[in-house]
Amino acid sequence: MKDVHAVKLTVNGRLHQVEIESRRTLADVLRHDLGYTGTHLGCEHGICGACTVLLDGLPVRACLIFGVQADGCEVETVEGLESEGKLNPLQEAFSAHHGLQCGFCTPGFLMLATAFLRENADPTEEEIREAMSSNLCRCTGYQGIIEAVRAAAGNGERPDAVVEVAAETSEDRSIEGASPLRDAGDHEQ
Amino acid sequence: MTAVGRRIGRLEDGRLLRGLGHFVDDVNRTGQLWMRVLRAPLAHARIESIDAEAVLALPGVEAILTGKDLEGVPPIPVRTATENQLDEFLQQVLARERVRYVGEPVAVVVAEDPYLAEDAAELIEVEYEALPVALEARTAIEADAPQLRDEVGNEAATLSMGYGDIDEAFRRAARVVEAEVKIGRHSAVPLETRGLVAEYDRGSDHLTIWGSTKVPHFNRRVLSRLMDMPLSRISMKKSDAGGGFGVRGEFYPEDFLVPYLARETGRPVKWIEDRQEHLVATNHSREQTHRLQAAFDDEHRLLGLRDEVWHDNGAYIRTHGVIVADLTLAMLPGPYRVPAYEGMAHVALTNKTPCGTFRGPGRYESTFAREHLLDVAAAELGVSRLELRRINLLEPSEIPLARGLSTLSTDVILDAGDYGGLLEKALLQSGFQDWEKEVLRLRDEGRLVGTGIGYFLEKSGLGPYEEAAVEVDPTGTVRVLTGGASLGQGIETVLAQIAADQLEVPPEEIEVVHTDTDLLPDGVGSWASRSTVVGGSAVMLAAKATAEKALRVAAEMLEASVDDLRLGASRVEVVGSPDRYVSLGKIAAACDPQRSVAMGVEPGLGARRTFSVEHMTYPYGVHLAQVEIDPETGGVQVVRYFVAYEVGRAVNPTLVEGQLIGGAAQGIGGALLEEFRYDTSGQPLASTFIDYLEPTAAEVPRVGTLICEDAPSPDNPLGVKGAGEGGVVGCGAAIASAVEDALKIPGEISSLPITPDRVHTLARRKTEAGE
Numbered sequence: 001m002k003d004v005h006a007v008k009l010t011v012n013g014r015l016h017q018v019e020i021e022s023r024r025t026l027a028d029v030l031r032h033d034l035g036y037t038g039t040h041l042g043c044e045h046g047i048c049g050a051c052t053v054l055l056d057g058l059p060v061r062a063c064l065i066f067g068v069q070a071d072g073c074e075v076e077t078v079e080g081l082e083s084e085g086k087l088n089p090l091q092e093a094f095s096a097h098h099g100l101q102c103g104f105c106t107p108g109f110l111m112l113a114t115a116f117l118r119e120n121a122d123p124t125e126e127e128i129r130e131a132m133s134s135n136l137c138r139c140t141g142y143q144g145i146i147e148a149v150r151a152a153a154g155n156g157e158r159p160d161a162v163v164e165v166a167a168e169t170s171e172d173r174s175i176e177g178a179s180p181l182r183d184a185g186d187h188e189q
Numbered sequence: 190m191t192a193v194g195r196r197i198g199r200l201e202d203g204r205l206l207r208g209l210g211h212f213v214d215d216v217n218r219t220g221q222l223w224m225r226v227l228r229a230p231l232a233h234a235r236i237e238s239i240d241a242e243a244v245l246a247l248p249g250v251e252a253i254l255t256g257k258d259l260e261g262v263p264p265i266p267v268r269t270a271t272e273n274q275l276d277e278f279l280q281q282v283l284a285r286e287r288v289r290y291v292g293e294p295v296a297v298v299v300a301e302d303p304y305l306a307e308d309a310a311e312l313i314e315v316e317y318e319a320l321p322v323a324l325e326a327r328t329a330i331e332a333d334a335p336q337l338r339d340e341v342g343n344e345a346a347t348l349s350m351g352y353g354d355i356d357e358a359f360r361r362a363a364r365v366v367e368a369e370v371k372i373g374r375h376s377a378v379p380l381e382t383r384g385l386v387a388e389y390d391r392g393s394d395h396l397t398i399w400g401s402t403k404v405p406h407f408n409r410r411v412l413s414r415l416m417d418m419p420l421s422r423i424s425m426k427k428s429d430a431g432g433g434f435g436v437r438g439e440f441y442p443e444d445f446l447v448p449y450l451a452r453e454t455g456r457p458v459k460w461i462e463d464r465q466e467h468l469v470a471t472n473h474s475r476e477q478t479h480r481l482q483a484a485f486d487d488e489h490r491l492l493g494l495r496d497e498v499w500h501d502n503g504a505y506i507r508t509h510g511v512i513v514a515d516l517t518l519a520m521l522p523g524p525y526r527v528p529a530y531e532g533m534a535h536v537a538l539t540n541k542t543p544c545g546t547f548r549g550p551g552r553y554e555s556t557f558a559r560e561h562l563l564d565v566a567a568a569e570l571g572v573s574r575l576e577l578r579r580i581n582l583l584e585p586s587e588i589p590l591a592r593g594l595s596t597l598s599t600d601v602i603l604d605a606g607d608y609g610g611l612l613e614k615a616l617l618q619s620g621f622q623d624w625e626k627e628v629l630r631l632r633d634e635g636r637l638v639g640t641g642i643g644y645f646l647e648k649s650g651l652g653p654y655e656e657a658a659v660e661v662d663p664t665g666t667v668r669v670l671t672g673g674a675s676l677g678q679g680i681e682t683v684l685a686q687i688a689a690d691q692l693e694v695p696p697e698e699i700e701v702v703h704t705d706t707d708l709l710p711d712g713v714g715s716w717a718s719r720s721t722v723v724g725g726s727a728v729m730l731a732a733k734a735t736a737e738k739a740l741r742v743a744a745e746m747l748e749a750s751v752d753d754l755r756l757g758a759s760r761v762e763v764v765g766s767p768d769r770y771v772s773l774g775k776i777a778a779a780c781d782p783q784r785s786v787a788m789g790v791e792p793g794l795g796a797r798r799t800f801s802v803e804h805m806t807y808p809y810g811v812h813l814a815q816v817e818i819d820p821e822t823g824g825v826q827v828v829r830y831f832v833a834y835e836v837g838r839a840v841n842p843t844l845v846e847g848q849l850i851g852g853a854a855q856g857i858g859g860a861l862l863e864e865f866r867y868d869t870s871g872q873p874l875a876s877t878f879i880d881y882l883e884p885t886a887a888e889v890p891r892v893g894t895l896i897c898e899d900a901p902s903p904d905n906p907l908g909v910k911g912a913g914e915g916g917v918v919g920c921g922a923a924i925a926s927a928v929e930d931a932l933k934i935p936g937e938i939s940s941l942p943i944t945p946d947r948v949h950t951l952a953r954r955k956t957e958a959g960e
Contacts, residue, residue: 023304037215038208040431042380043464047878050380078208087206095202098847102677103205104212104381104431133887136878138380138432139677140847141854141916142886 012080049135101139213400232871292469352593353529358493362484381431403438433676472545516551519596560922568935615833639930643922649911650722665774672712691732718911734796812919823949852916
């Protein structure tokens with residue numbers, strides 16, 4: 001017999017209600033029941049951190065939290081970071097400093113760094129390395145990630161997560177052939 | 190301004206940073222079932238019985254397959270064939286009668302829900318009779334070893350290659366130096382595990398598959414044969430991939446099982462590998478033992494080189510056949526003047542996870558073996574490590590050089606290079622002299638610090654060809670289709686940059702489509718650092734042909750001569766009269782079928798082209814490392830790291846640096862942390878991330894890079910050499926060399942990974958010796 005529970009949780013400011021088994025992880029609830037597929041699963045045993053989301057403001061491994069434990073909680077995911085279709089300063093910095101390649105670990109690092117920078121707005125490189133060493137990245141060698149977090153901190157703009165997911169981003173297609181998401185920009189050095 | 194050579198931001202980033210990528214687990218189809226694989230719990234055993242009847246009766250369980258159900262299905266074929274006969278050693282999609290490694294697929298279940306599928310698989314009852322195991326390559330090929338198969342032995346192939354009079358070289362030698370070297374079993378282990386989604390349309394007998402990458406066109410052909418379906422009724426669709434590094438995208442048992450079950454059940458089937466499965470099911474790599482000998486004359490010049498290699502390939506020959514061993518031998522002489530060479534490799538089968546390629550296959554291994562041998566030689570000959578390399582590196586005047594060796598069905602011809610020049614540049618740019626001064630200062634404080642060097646020769650740009658097409662639609666949108674695939678390396682950005690220069694369209698406005706067998710039915714794929722070299726050259730040709738067609742059609746539209754027209758800013762304009770122009774979109778619209786016939790051109794603005802190449806191109810470089818050892822724990826901290834790399838021409842220098850730095854991180858992992866160990870019964874000891882240690886930001890230092898563009902490849906129109914693997918290739922060599930230097934034990938670090946327990950023992954022995 002399945003033991004099913006009604007759970008209410010807020011994701012990026014939007015209230016959701018789901019009926020889930022007690023063994024269902026928060027990661028599966030987010031990804032498969034609510035469609036927040038930006039949260040990725042890399043190991044499902046709490047080491048890699050690809051599934052890092054913020055639960056009531058604190059970074060957690062969504063693979064180690066059951067969905068029922070998030071009842072009544074506020075969850076922030078990568079989908080909540082952009083604002084009115086624009087990348088936030090931390091996301092911008094990840095692109096500008098080549099802090100991602102395959103992009104699979106990226107949402108976890110973005111959420112980890114979001115929480116980290118809220119606590120420590122002006123970290124040293126050592127502090128950034130220490131904090132970022134909780135997650136795994138197999139592509140970048142971490143250098144771009146460390147630089148991106150430092151640049152985002154140096155920006156003085158704390159990347160508070162945005163609560164509403166922008167529904168449409170493609171209102172302006174004035175240029176022939178331009179893709180609406182091609183806003184990574186030119187990083188000529 | 191040309192796009193090639195610029196550090197433009199990646200076109201992939203916008204979607205990936207928003208969580209809007211489409212990885213395979215993000216693909217969901219209506220009515221989808223979930224597959225779970227039941228895997229062998231023993232390293233070697235006979236399957237006595239499988240009882241799944243009760244499980245099949247559970248509500249929500251849709252189907253179960255065992256090896257008996259698939260007896261007519263041929264084994265998975267080799268993709269990179271050599272002349273070796275390997276049929277006896279190939280893997281079936283499900284084990285029959287016998288299992289040969291922990292993790293081998295024994296049965297599969299499909300159910301309504303992934304949790305249920307996992308429960309159901311655990312309830313299948315399998316009885317095994319355990320058999321003795323062979324776990325070490327060198328003993329596995331002896332006659333009295335436990336046999337994985339009846340009658341055929343455990344040595345799947347014996348490779349040999351060489352040139353010159355090797356016996357004469359050793360006869361003439363003033364000095365012979367020997368070394369034995371071991372490289373630990375480790376692998377790519379990307380952050381995204383494997384996965385596949387397949388949907389079958391019974392009405393049209395058509396399969397659609399998401400999650401294939403690296404070599405989708407090849408895998409489609411294999412699937413067509415294994416499932417006995419026409420090629421045109423199988424469509425591979427693109428998805429984002431969470432890192433590949435050689436292991437993702439090869440044809441594994443699940444690449445058959447998922448589509449087969451979709452056809453059997455008539456419902457979409459999804460399979461997502463979990464991490465524990467990944468660590469026992471996806472290709473391992475690297476595990477080799479080398480016994481090397483070098484002959485030197487009395488001026489420290491190499492006269493000859495011998496190597497005998499025992500290559501542990503695990504329980505089966507997979508899609509890579511024996512090419513890792515083949516590449517190991519072919520690349521062993523590296524960038525040095527080696528007048529005579531003899532290499533031999535035993536490809537041994539053991540009761541462990543089968544092996545394939547991992548970024549820099551055969552080069553990580555052979556570079557460590559050769560560079561270690563040179564470090565041993567430097568110590569024995571009484572010459573510095575750098576000086577010995579300077580003496581023996583090939584001079585520019587000796588290149589191009591046909592090595593007299595062949596690999597991957599191509600002759601090894603070193604195409605362009607100044608190996609010594611790159612070494613000097615690297616030493617200067619890295620400030621290596623200052624590193625060494627710092628080492629001396631720190632040693633005075635009693636600290637265990639040392640520097641190391643690893644010079645390497647790479648290969649890249651394997652042919653035989655690649656396909657590309659460019660299409661411009663009537664809104665002016667440019668789309669590039671490639672036979673390459675995305676593994677997260679930035680192929681969309683790089684190919685857009687190459688197309689942009691031919692079409693005078695900003696790269697940000699070009700869409701690159703990969704892994705779509707309906708849009709581009711042929712391609713060779715993304716491996717062997719070939720995407721920019723071969724794929725990029727094909728894109729260049731297709732874009733150039735498209736530009737020529739645009740000029741020709743615009744000439745008709747503007748009633749001007751082609752010679753008076755030029756491309757600029759997504760349009761064609763009359764030189765000297767910038768107000769007389771047509772946009773690319775308008776030209777594309779003019780290429781409708783009816784007007785095209787009237788103009789005497791093929792319909793549509795675009796072109797499809799093939800770039801073929803006979804030989805590979807050979808990049809090269811050097812890794813420099815500085816390490817510090819904690820005498821209490823034996824832990825090795827990499828303090829400084831530097832990679833210099835000759836890339837011919839960097840399409841996007843930021844992305845090349847990213848490849849080098851990311852590669853170095855993986856190489857540091859393989860040198861210090863990562864190893865698949867087994868207990869004496871063949872049980873894997875690293876089946877979680879708690880035991881398989883990928884480096885974190887705390888273990889990887891800032892990596893300095895120097896990209897050289899001094900030796901463009903003469904074999905492709907871009908002049909590029911591949912950039913994907915050079916970051917990893919020299920790590921084992923440089924770090925081992927640095928640890929030896931720190932402990933002042935030249936030639937004693939002959940085995941990777943260099944774990945704290947081993948270092949601790951060596952450090953203590955050193956201390957007790959009164960150093």
